[in-house]
Amino acid sequence: MELPNALELSAPASPLLLQQSNSTNVVTPGWLQLSGHPESIAPAANGIVRKRVSGPTDSEIVAYGALSADPCASKIVPKYIGYREINGEYYIELQDLLHGFKEPNVMDIKMGCRTFLESEVTNKTLRPDLYKKMILVDPEAPTEEEHKAQAVTKLRYMLFREQMSSSQTKGFRIEAMKIKGSTPITDLKTIKSDSDVSQLVGNFLQKRRGVTKELIKRLRNMRSLIEKSDYFKSHEVVGSSVFIVYDDHHVGAWMIDFAKNKVLPEGVHVDHRKPWIPGNCEEGLLHGMDQLIKVCEGVYEDFK
Numbered sequence: 513m514e515l516p517n518a519l520e521l522s523a524p525a526s527p528l529l530l531q532q533s534n535s536t537n538v539v540t541p542g543w544l545q546l547s548g549h550p551e552s553i554a555p556a557a558n559g560i561v562r563k564r565v566s567g568p569t570d571s572e573i574v575a576y577g578a579l580s581a582d583p584c585a586s587k588i589v590p591k592y593i594g595y596r597e598i599n600g601e602y603y604i605e606l607q608d609l610l611h612g613f614k615e616p617n618v619m620d621i622k623m624g625c626r627t628f629l630e631s632e633v634t635n636k637t638l639r640p641d642l643y644k645k646m647i648l649v650d651p652e653a654p655t656e657e658e659h660k661a662q663a664v665t666k667l668r669y670m671l672f673r674e675q676m677s678s679s680q681t682k683g684f685r686i687e688a689m690k691i692k693g694s695t696p697i698t699d700l701k702t703i704k705s706d707s708d709v710s711q712l713v714g715n716f717l718q719k720r721r722g723v724t725k726e727l728i729k730r731l732r733n734m735r736s737l738i739e740k741s742d743y744f745k746s747h748e749v750v751g752s753s754v755f756i757v758y759d760d761h762h763v764g765a766w767m768i769d770f771a772k773n774k775v776l777p778e779g780v781h782v783d784h785r786k787p788w789i790p791g792n793c794e795e796g797l798l799h800g801m802d803q804l805i806k807v808c809e810g811v812y813e814d815f816k
Contacts, residue, residue, distance in 0.1 A: 556603075556605055558608075558611070559607065559608050559611045560593055560605050560606070560607065560608055561605070561606055561607075561608045562603040562604070562605050562606075563603060563604050563606065564601055564602065564603055565595065565602050565603065565604050566602065567602050568595065568597075568602060570595075570602065570604070571770070571771050571772070571773065572604055572770055572771045573595050573604055575770035575771070575773045576589070576592040576604065576606070576770065577592065578743055579592065579743055579770065580592040582741050582742055582743040584737040584738075584740045584741035584742075584743075584744075585737065585738075585741040585743045585744060587737055588733075588734045588737050588738070588766060588767050589766055589767050589768065589770075590606040590607040590609055590766055590768060591606065591607035592604075592605075592606060592607075593605035593606060593607070609755060609757060609764060609766055609768075610757060612762065613757055613758075613759045613762055613764070614759050614760070614761075615692045615693075615759060616692070616757045616758065616759045617689075617690065617691050617692050617716065617718075617757065617758050617759065618689060618690045618755075618756070618757050619686065619688070619689040619690075619716050619755075619756045619757075620686075620687045620688050620689070620753050620754075620755055620756075621684050621685070621686050621687065621753055621754045621755075621756070621804065622679070622684065622685050622686075622687050622751065622752075622753050623683065623684050623749075623752050623753060623754055623767075623796075623797050623800040623801070623804075624679065624683060624684070624749070624750060624751070624752070624795040624796045624797050624800055625674065625679055625680050625681075625683045625787070625788060625795065625796030625799060625800070626674065626679075626750065626788045626794075626795045626796060627674065627679060627750060627751050627795075628670045628750065628751075629750055629772055629774070630790060630791070630793070632666065632670070633665070633666045633667035633670055635665070635666060636665050636667075637665065637666075638661055638663035638664065638665060639663055639664060639665065639666060639669070640662055640663045642663070642664050642665075642666060642668075642669040643658065643661075643662050643663045643664045643669075645669065646664060646669060646672055649672075649676060650672075650676075653672055676701065676702050676704070677701050677702060677703070677704055678703060678704045678705075678709055681704070682709065682800065682803040682804075682807075683796040683797070683798075683799035683800025683801075683802070683803050683804075684754070684800035684801075684803060684804050685700075685701065685703070686700045686703060686709070686712055686713075687700060687701070687753065688700060689712075689716050691715075691716060691718070692759075700712070709807060710807055710810055710811060710814075713807050713808060713811050714811045714814060714815075716756075717808075717811060717815075719815050720758075720815075721812065721815045721816075723758050723763055724808060724811060724812045724815060725812060726758075726763040727756065727758070727763055727765060727808055728805060728808050728809060728812060730763065730764075730765040731754075731765060731801065731804060731805045731808060732805060734754070734765065734767065734801065735798065735801045735802070735805065738767075738784070738797070738798060738801065739798065744784065744797075745781075746775060746776055747773050747774060747775055747776060748773065748774040748775075748776055748782065748793045748795055749770070749772075749773050749784070749795060749797045750772040750773070750774070750795050751769060751771065751772040752767055752768065752769045752770055752772075752773070752797070753767070753768050753769045754766070754767060754768075754801075754804065755767075755768045774793075776793055777793070780792070780793055782794050782795075783798065784796065784797040784798035784799065785798045785799045785802070
């Protein structure tokens with residue numbers, strides 16, 4: 513039997529299982545899942561979610577520990593409860609972002625012009641498997657040389673993937689969303705043009721000017737806090753998302769997903785807006801925030 517309000521997204525969005533006002537320790541009709549990895553999730557107490565991690569030095573444990581200690585960053589991320597070991601498995605415990613919302617509308621937006629680590633694409637080995645993935649999406653995408661080799665490097669494939677979405681131009685892409693009373697929408701990766709992105713955000717906000725105004729306020733505040741945060745000044749932030757949720761009474765927006773954050777090398781400084789050149793560690797996080805705010809402002813004007 514399908515659970516009401518279940519949001520099962522195969523896109524690589526948030527790996528959190530976010531519980532909606534439920535005090536039991538079983539997965540029930542209040543749960544919304546923003547990932548295709550339910551085996552990594554365990555319910556916790558009311559208002560808390562648990563996510564399986566590799567161990568006490570897991571990258572997200574390190575990230576959330578540092579984020580929670582930063583007076584600016586701590587205001588825009590889920591509250592970090594801590595981590596614990598249960599039956600030999602380690603879990604990070606975080607604030608349940610859907611707690612207190614009733615039948616919420618949810619959107620997950622992957623931030624950045626680059627959503628892969630530089631270390632992921634240093635290998636220059638030609639990959640036939642990635643060539644096959646590329647031609648399944650666009651048979652004309654490979655160059656003549658790549659067609660001849662029937663293989664591409666991982667960097668070439670990852671850049672191709674970013675180009676297929678709004679990531680490279682806008683610094684964000686909408687991964688998935690669910691509107692109250694509708695089934696989840698997960699095939700959004702290729703939404704790219706200005707008009708299509710604006711229409712999608714407009715559909716999500718449903719001509720609700722009050723919600724849109726509050727969301728813009730929150731996003732502007734998030735941007736300001738990121739600009740002031742010592743944590744964000746000292747880290748490369750790859751693959752993080754803006755998680756937006758609203759119902760008839762509340763609006764929320766947070767930054768989530770920090771598994772790929774890296775401390776910047778000594779002497780390297782980023783503004784999170786410059787274009788990425790291999791080695792400069794720029795990822796476009798704030799460029800994406802600028803563009804997302806601009807889209808929401810345009811949608812707000814259209815609602816008049």
